[in-house]
Each structure stands twice: as C-alpha cells, then as structure tokens.
Amino acid sequence: MSTLHAPAPATAPATAAPVLAPLRIGPHVSPTPVVLAPMAGITNSAFRTLCREHGEGFYVSEMVTSRALVERTPESMRLVTFEPHERPRSLQLYGVDPVTVAAAVRMVVEEDLADHVDLNFGCPVPKVTRKGGGAALPWKAGLFRSIVRGAVREASRGGLPLTVKMRKGVDDDHLTYLDAGRAAEQEGAAAVALHGRTASQHYSGQADWDAIARLKETVTSIPVLGNGDVWSADDALEMVRRTGCDGVVVGRGCLGRPWLFADLQAAFAGRPERHRPGLAVVAATIRRHAELLVEHYGDELRGCRDIRKHVAWYFKGYTVGGDLRSRLGLVDSLAALDELLAGMDLSQPYPGAPAEGPRGRAGSPQERVALPEGWLDDRELTGAALENVRQAELSVSGG
Numbered sequence: 001m002s003t004l005h006a007p008a009p010a011t012a013p014a015t016a017a018p019v020l021a022p023l024r025i026g027p028h029v030s031p032t033p034v035v036l037a038p039m040a041g042i043t044n045s046a047f048r049t050l051c052r053e054h055g056e057g058f059y060v061s062e063m064v065t066s067r068a069l070v071e072r073t074p075e076s077m078r079l080v081t082f083e084p085h086e087r088p089r090s091l092q093l094y095g096v097d098p099v100t101v102a103a104a105v106r107m108v109v110e111e112d113l114a115d116h117v118d119l120n121f122g123c124p125v126p127k128v129t130r131k132g133g134g135a136a137l138p139w140k141a142g143l144f145r146s147i148v149r150g151a152v153r154e155a156s157r158g159g160l161p162l163t164v165k166m167r168k169g170v171d172d173d174h175l176t177y178l179d180a181g182r183a184a185e186q187e188g189a190a191a192v193a194l195h196g197r198t199a200s201q202h203y204s205g206q207a208d209w210d211a212i213a214r215l216k217e218t219v220t221s222i223p224v225l226g227n228g229d230v231w232s233a234d235d236a237l238e239m240v241r242r243t244g245c246d247g248v249v250v251g252r253g254c255l256g257r258p259w260l261f262a263d264l265q266a267a268f269a270g271r272p273e274r275h276r277p278g279l280a281v282v283a284a285t286i287r288r289h290a291e292l293l294v295e296h297y298g299d300e301l302r303g304c305r306d307i308r309k310h311v312a313w314y315f316k317g318y319t320v321g322g323d324l325r326s327r328l329g330l331v332d333s334l335a336a337l338d339e340l341l342a343g344m345d346l347s348q349p350y351p352g353a354p355a356e357g358p359r360g361r362a363g364s365p366q367e368r369v370a371l372p373e374g375w376l377d378d379r380e381l382t383g384a385a386l387e388n389v390r391q392a393e394l395s396v397s398g399g
Contacts, residue, residue, distance in 0.1 A: 026161025
C-alpha cells in the first residue's frame with residue numbers, strides 16, 4: 001500500500017462491519033467490491049499500478065480490439081502487457097464477430113495473457129456504434145448471445161472468468177440491458193456490469209441507478225455491478241443501497257484521484273476515514289504517476305507527454321496559477337516536473353467541495369446515435385448489417 005493516503009486506524013471501531021461481501025469473479029476474489037473501468041489512454045499499467053497502491057479491487061486494461069489482438073498489431077500487444085505484480089490480470093476485449101472474438105479469447109488462454117476477460121458492449125463512440133459495435137451491438141440479440149457464448153467457451157478452457165460490460169441500450173426507445181443481462185447469465189458469464197446510461201446520452205445527464213436495480217432483480221445467479229456517477233466513496237455506498245448491486249465500477253471518478261480506491265476500501269469495510277489530500281500529497285502522487293508512465297513506456301519524453309492530460313484532473317480545486325498549469329501542460333522531463341512542483345505552495349490544505357464531483361468530459365446527448373442503415377429495424381442480424389459489423393473491427397484500434 002502507498003504511504004500517500006492516510007493510514008487506517010490501528011484498531012477499527014468495534015461497530016465497523018463490511019457493507020458488502022467480497023466480490024467474486026470466477027476464482028478471483030477482492031475483499032473490496034470495486035472494479036476500475038477501462039478507459040482508453042488512461043488505464044494503462046502505470047495508472048493501474050498507482051490505483052492498486054491505494055486500494056484493492058479489479059483493475060481492467062484499456063479496451064483491446066479482438067481482430068487487432070489476433071493479428072498481433074504492435075499497439076494491441078502493448079495494451080495487453082501487465083506488470084508482474086498485477087493479479088488478477090483483467091483484460092477488456094471489443095469485438096463484433098463471434099469467430100474473431102472467440103479466437104482472441106483462445107489466444108489469451110493459450111498464451112496466458114490474462115486471468116480475466118471482460119467484453120465491451122458499452123462503448124458509445126460514433127466510430128464504434130456506426131458499424132454496429134459497442135453499445136449498439138446488444139440490439140442484435142442473436143449476435144450478442146453468439147459472441148458471449150463463444151467467448152465463454154474459449155475462456156472456460158483455461159479456467160478464466162468472462163464478464164460483460166454494457167449500457168442500457170441505444171436510446172430510451174431501444175433498451176437492451178435486461179435481455180442482454182439474461183442472455184449473458186444463461187451463456188455462462190461470471191458477472192455483468194451496467195453503465196446506467198444509453199449510447200445516446202454518451203456521458204451526459206445523470207446515470208439511471210434504477211436500471212441497475214432492475215438488472216439486479218433480473219439477473220440473480222451472478223454478480224451485477226453498477227457503473228455511472230460514482231464520484232466518491234459515499235456515492236458508491238448510496239448506489240449499493242439504492243440498487244442492491246454486488247459491487248461498483250469506477251471510471252471518470254478516479255481521474256486525478258487514485259486515492260479514491262483507498263476511500264472505497266475503507267467505505268466498503270465499514271470504516272469512516274476518507275482521503276482529503278493537501279497539495280503536497282497531490283504533487284507527490286502526480287510525480288509518482290509520471291515516474292510509472294516513464295517506466296511503462298521506457299521513454300521519459302513519452303511518459304511526460306502522457307502525464308500532461310492528467311494535470312487538470314489532479315489539481316482540480318487547488319490554487320494553481322494559469323501560467324503554472326500551462327507549463328505543467330508542456331512538461332517534457334521528470335526534472336522539469338520536479339522543478340514546477342517545487343514552485344507550488346505545497347502547504348495548501350484540501351480545498352473541499354471544489355476538488356470533488358464530476359470530472360472528465362461529459363459530452364452532449366446525441367439526437368441520433370450513429371448506426372448502420374436499418375440497424376434498428378429488427379433485433380436480428382441480416383443482410384447489409386451483417387457486413388457492417390464484420391467491417392467494424394477493421395477500423396477500431398485498441399482505444
């Protein structure tokens with residue numbers, strides 16, 4: 001565990017009791033029922049390591065395209081690289097063709113690339129949905145079932161659990177999550193996770209936690225995980241209280257706040273302590289993150305370029321001048337980063353509410369989700385739509 005967050009009391013209060021049972025995904029168990037959501041360009045091994053240093057959970061890789069993995073593209077092979085200390089190794093795959101997805105899972109098993117495979121059916125990005133992938137795919141019920149069935153079959157040969165992450169549906173008029181949840185359960189998925197938004201919402205508006213509750217009522221034999229608007233440990237507790245879900249998936253809430261996993265660990269253990277870092281701790285954490293990125297890429301300039309996008313998230317709510325923020329956004333070496341951090345007023349305490357709440361881009365609701373022509377005409381995959389999904393994997397990289 002990192003020393004960057006406040007240590008737990010030597011003796012927890014006598015009344016402290018776990019809020020939920022440990023989260024079990026196949027043979028893997030986490031005492032803290034929390035999953036780090038895959039985020040393109042974010043959840044590389046450096047960020048996963050940083051989060052693990054703060055708390056327990058399942059830490060999932062960036063999304064990898066099944067076809068790219070099977071074809072062993074350099075980027076896909078980089079994305080499936082885990083550090084020796086990462087256990088279990090959780091890998092998310094994206095795919096639209098049952099044969100290709102099954103082949104990718106077979107490769108994971110045969111080459112021991114991961115310990116747990118998650119399938120992405122939740123991506124709302126137009127370049128994915130316009131070819132029938134991501135959050136659009138469960139509308140084609142037979143295709144969804146075929147992909148899950150083949151992936152579970154291949155994963156089970158190596159004893160790997162296969163999980164499914166999805167959204168409510170395409171839009172409010174084309175919801176799929178209950179049908180998809182039942183199908184995933186019937187086909188042998190080890191757990192299902194629901195982001196309580198539709199593809200048309202993107203990340204805007206408010207997540208529908210009631211939908212998570214309905215899925216939990218529908219899917220009864222495997223864990224149901226809730227995702228959406230978990231910005232704090234108390235949000236996570238409230239989601240569990242309102243939905244009955246078996247654990248939470250955290251995405252944007254941990255951007256610039258890896259210590260959220262320490263808060264979640266305490267909260268689910270029934271302890272009251274929460275991490276409220278002053279600027280000195282934030283500075284030490286971003287420095288640690290940059291160091292891990294440099295190690296991850298084996299290239300100091302590339303690692304420092306990567307840390308730039310995290311600057312605004314880390315310093316949200318803290319008094320850091322615009323000029324200094326701009327210079328941090330151009331940092332090109334660890335020495336330069338050290339110099340800039342040393343010039344801050346590191347005595348600043350935690351600013352409270354300004355550092356809390358939503359972070360990351362929410363985007364705007366889409367009037368119309370980008371879909372293949374005629375995609376919503378029926379629930380089965382026929383005609384031109386079949387060719388559309390086959391083409392989807394050709395143009396979607398591991399992001």
